[in-house]
């Protein structure tokens with residue numbers, strides 16, 4: 001990959017309700033920004049595509065104002081400092097930072113999410129299994145609803161970075177792990193790459209029978225990555241006092257709305273329903289990363305990434321994520337790791 005000499009930006013062209021379309025985005029060629037005193041210039045290497053970006057674009061996510069046409073789309077990337085007027089940031093440093101969808105960004109420290117230690121794993125994993133999605137899984141399994149040995153742990157969006165990591169951590173904790181995912185290819189990832197005990201394709205006819213067969217001992221913990229319809233369908237398999245971690249509901253990210261959960265069956269199961277937000281566990285990131293990196297080296301924690309090449313392909317890759325067609329962590333490879 002050649003080093004870029006201009007700043008390519010992907011900007012919002014128009015807001016809309018519902019799943020975005022390609023022509024809601026525009027690609028703009030701009031000059032590489034100047035670096036003010038106290039700032040530093042970074043070059044994006046891997047851009048992170050995450051479901052929350054859709055909410056952030058609409059101003060429905062903490063810390064993100066609604067985007068206006070002409071503004072750069074929000075997003076974090078693995079990036080490298082290429083010029084600096086800040087004593088703490090040196091050319092060559094690798095960071096995860098709020099760069100937005102662009103090749104270069106002039107940043108101040110408050111836009112830095114974390115420094116990357118490249119010894120911990122491949123650079124791209126700093127936005128996947130070793131990054132925010134991995135920490136989300138850790139927050140759920142280690143803190144919000146730790147499964148006990150022998151319990152049945154069920155996770156939806158099982159092929160994704162949150163679901164895949166949560167299932168593997170639950171299995172390491174001694175649980176029997178059942179994934180739910182949309183399609184055979186995703187279930188194969190959950191079974192063969194992540195080593196889940198079972199995975200049910202909820203888009204296949206007869207999936208509820210498969211679910212029953214996969215959870216003969218009932219469900220003790222359900223990590224919910226997708227929202228109401230699946231939760232409503234799974235409650236009947238809950239054991240008494242089952243625990244549910246509400247983590248995400250991507251169908252509702254496109255417009256204000258709410259898909260209803262049937263509360264009666266949850267009362268009947270005496271289930272505990274707990275919301276979780278990854279920001280509560282940011283203090284635990286260094287410990288999580290050390291633990292996860294060791295597990296990765298030992299072959300006990302695996303990951304799957306869904307890469308596309310080139311910043312200009314970001315909107316199409318984002319729409320693939322919005323349609324739920326990604327298999328693994330959605331990433332855009334923007335530029336070379338070195339240089």
Ligand SMILES: NC(=O)c1ccc[n+]([C@@H]2O[C@H](COP(=O)([O-])OP(=O)(O)OC[C@H]3O[C@@H](n4cnc5c(N)ncnc54)[C@H](OP(=O)(O)O)[C@@H]3O)[C@@H](O)[C@H]2O)c1
Nearest residue numbers: 051157160161162181182225248249250251276277278324
């Ligand atoms: N609470 C927190 O702090 C926190 C932090 C990070 C992520 N999250 C949430 O955790 C969930 C998983 O995140 P991730 O990064 O690992 O995502 P991901 O699994 O890579 O992608 C989302 C997956 O959700 C499933 N899905 C179901 N209905 C969908 C719909 N209507 N539109 C789009 N996707 C749909 C799809 O998988 P299937 O085809 O398998 O259903 C899709 O591949 C998301 O809901 C995300 O917002 C929450």
